[in-house]
Amino acid sequence: MSERLVTFPHMGEYWIAFETLVLELGATPLVPPRMTKHTLEVGARHSPEFVCVPFKYNLGNFIEALDAGASVIGQAGGGCRFGYYAEVQEAILRDLGYEFEMVNLTSSWSVGEFIADFKRIAPGVSTLRIARAFAIAYRKAKALEAVDDRVRKNVGFESERGAHDRVVGRFHRELRAAGAFRDVARLEERTLAELAALPLAKPERPLRVGVVGELYILMEPFANHSIERRLAEHGVEVHRFVTLTKLIEHGIRHRPHVRALLGEADPWVKYHLGADGTESVAMTWKLMQEGFDGMAHLKPFGCMPEVSAMSVLQRISREHTFPVLFVSYDAQTAETGIRTRIEAFADMLVMRARGRNSA
Ligand code: SF4
Known part of the structure; x- marks a missing residue:
């Protein structure tokens, strides 16, 4: 009998934690x-045309x-179209003739499931081993996030x-091997x-820019064309708040988290926008008041929670003259276009800062 080999989708460097799990x-x-x-070509070729782009990347990962x-795929899910990813991807892969087992880790409604x-x-x-495996993988994800945060800034x-990059490259190699x-x-x-x-x-x-938007696009540099690094290269301190461990914590304590977010997004949002939409508004509103120089809002083309957030962000931007860079990604998004827009955005932030300092 051939060995059971377990795979999962990529999302930034979190593969180190998933592998450990x-x-x-x-x-x-x-x-x-x-x-x-x-990865994107093969994923997009076999995906419904208008499905959001993270679906296509995940499918490409699974095919590769x-x-x-x-022979075993672990997939997650969420409260938007993400909730259907596993089932639809399984059907597509079976139609393509693959034999495998699909484990949808977020279809469960109780600890037992x-x-x-x-x-x-x-x-x-x-069960004890599951608890330990989850805890050490979670700890590694936390370490990745702490280092990533420092680098971004x-x-x-x-x-x-x-x-x-030299320090981080060594860190990733050693983190992969760390057992305790x-x-x-x-x-x-x-x-x-x-x-x-x-x-x-x-x-x-320094210039400070917050990055908000859809979780996958935020956390997968390949999919967002390394936008955080490109911003940083223009002399920007980059801040991001959505991380995998926060999403897990929010998933466990869903209600208080949404209530708190709606409070922070007041007066702009009355009802939860789904996925990270409310957080995009809440963080933009908060960072603007803290004196940040601008925001970047990233979303896959057609992502409903972030489309809803975008209209509110446009209003905040207009009414408070606060710069927000809106970037929408699909399977055809070209790196050159992103670079040009970041350059123009960064130049505008520099000019605004000069104007402020000389006033
Ligand atoms: S948050 Fe948006 S892009 Fe992500 S799965 Fe949901 S609808 Fe698709």
């Missing part, structure tokens, strides 16, 4: 090949992983080009210290 469950992971144009020998899903990934695994000011909680904690601490020691040419009051 599968390994710690006692199963064998198959990390999908790195995202390339081929199945071609590499995967959730544990049963993990047992489908790794038959025979104990400072890489645009590094004195030696490539210095941040204390190893992950020590590695995170050491990496943050190394990053803090890098020489920076950073002004006292």
